[in-house]
Amino acid sequence: MARLGMVIDLQKCVGCGACALGCKTENNTPNRDVKNGQTFNWADFMFKTEGTFPNVSYTAIPVLCNHCSNAACVAACPVKDKAMYKTENGITMHNDERCIGCRKCQRACPYSAIDIVKSDTGYSVISFNKRKVETHAEYRDKTEMIPGCTASGAEIAEKAGATPPYETKYTHPDYESVRRPGVVEKCIFCAHRVAQNLMPACVEVCPSGARIFGDLDDPNSAPSKALAEHKSFRLKEEAGTEPNVHYIRSFKKG
Numbered sequence: 297m298a299r300l301g302m303v304i305d306l307q308k309c310v311g312c313g314a315c316a317l318g319c320k321t322e323n324n325t326p327n328r329d330v331k332n333g334q335t336f337n338w339a340d341f342m343f344k345t346e347g348t349f350p351n352v353s354y355t356a357i358p359v360l361c362n363h364c365s366n367a368a369c370v371a372a373c374p375v376k377d378k379a380m381y382k383t384e385n386g387i388t389m390h391n392d393e394r395c396i397g398c399r400k401c402q403r404a405c406p407y408s409a410i411d412i413v414k415s416d417t418g419y420s421v422i423s424f425n426k427r428k429v430e431t432h433a434e435y436r437d438k439t440e441m442i443p444g445c446t447a448s449g450a451e452i453a454e455k456a457g458a459t460p461p462y463e464t465k466y467t468h469p470d471y472e473s474v475r476r477p478g479v480v481e482k483c484i485f486c487a488h489r490v491a492q493n494l495m496p497a498c499v500e501v502c503p504s505g506a507r508i509f510g511d512l513d514d515p516n517s518a519p520s521k522a523l524a525e526h527k528s529f530r531l532k533e534e535a536g537t538e539p540n541v542h543y544i545r546s547f548k549k550g
Contacts, residue, residue: 297384297385297386298385298386298511298513298514299365299385299386299511299512299513299540300363300385300386300387300485300490300509300510300511300512300540301363301386301509301510301511301512301519301540301541301542302360302485302496302499302507302508302509302519302540302541302542303507303508303509303518303519303522303523303528303541303542303543303544304357304358304506304507304508304541304542304543304544305505305506305507305508305522305526305544305545306355306356306357306506306543306544306545306546306547307544307545307546307547308504308505308506308545309356309357309358309504309506309547310356310504310547311341311343311356311358312503313341314501314502314503315339315358315498315499315501315502315507316337316339316340316341316498317501318339318497318498318500318501318502319337319338319339319483319496319497319498320336320337320338320339321462321464321497322464322486322489322497323338323464323473323483323486323497324432324460324462324463324464324473324474325337325338325423325481326423326425326431326432326460327432327434335423336423336481338360338361338421338423338481338482338483339358339360339483339498340358340359340360340421341356341357341358341359342356342357342359343355343356343357344357354547355546355547356547357543358506358507359407359421359531360421360483360498360541361388361407361421361422361482361483361484361485361541362407362421362530362531362537362539362540362541363386363387363388363483363485363539363540363541364388364537364538364539364540365382365386365537365538365539365540366536366537366538367380367382367388367537368404368405368406368535368537369388369401369402369404369405369422370382370388370401371404372400372401372403372404373400373401374396374398374400375394375395375396377391377394378391378394379391379392379394379395379396379401380395380401380480383487385490385511386512386540387484387485387487387490388482388484389470389471389484389487390470390471390479390480390481390482390484391470391471392470392471392472392475392476392479393470395478395479395480397424397427397478397479397480399424399480401422401480402422402424402480405421405422406532406535406537407421407531407532407539408421408422421482421483422480422481422482423480423481423482424479424480424481425475425476425477425478425479425480425481426477426478427477427478428477429477430477431474431475431476431477432459432460432474434449435449435450435452435453435459435460435461436449436450436453436459437449437450438450438451459474460474466488467488468487468488471484471487471488485509486498495509496509508522512540519542522544523542523544526544526545527544528542528543528544529542529543530542530543531543
């Protein structure tokens with residue numbers, strides 16, 4: 297079977313955010329929970345500026361679920377039939393029905409950068425839909441920002457016929473197109489698109505072609521050829537999770 301993975305060419309990535317917007321629109325992820333400091337961007341970024349003016353360098357590193365071969369989140373899931381599990385083609389998948397919302401997967405993931413005891417800040421590799429907060433609640437709110445002038449979130453959702461208004465409906469045996477409160481959610485490499493021989497949304501919308509997706513075990517695939525041509529690195533390799541998201545080159549130099 298395939299081992300699906302992604303290579304991100306940092307020389308081509310300028311941090312424009314098209315991948316994040318494409319992902320959010322495709323996968324109906326909630327907006328940022330400002331009150332609780334949690335993001336729901338499955339396609340997120342680490343931005344880093346180094347040096348002293350005028351000798352300053354800037355780096356944008358896209359981050360997402362690494363779909364690790366030795367996934368810590370899968371090992372930590374206490375559910376008998378595993379709510380978090382590996383598919384035959386290497387995707388780290390999540391089953392909404394089996395999820396009990398314990399968040400042990402978040403604690404175990406070395407990429408979540410999250411301390412769920414103190415806060416919900418960090419990169420949203422694995423996000424949690426709080427039990428007492430309805431997802432996309434802003435689109436059920438009838439409050440108008442300017443009474444008699446602007447539309448409320450509820451009115452927009454009603455006109456669009458969907459909550460959220462930009463909802464992309466897809467059928468997947470494990471994953472709901474709009475997740476409910478009390479479960480975790482994460483990047484699934486757009487498994488619903490991959491099943492139709494399409495690229496993940498983040499790959500398709502990237503204007504510079506910085507994201508390369510395919511079977512890492514196929515030497516003739518685009519990501520395998522990129523890895524053969526360029527030296528790569530992976531985030532937190534020392535954690536032993538064997539991530540399947542690789543990075544090549546840099547924005548600063550070839």
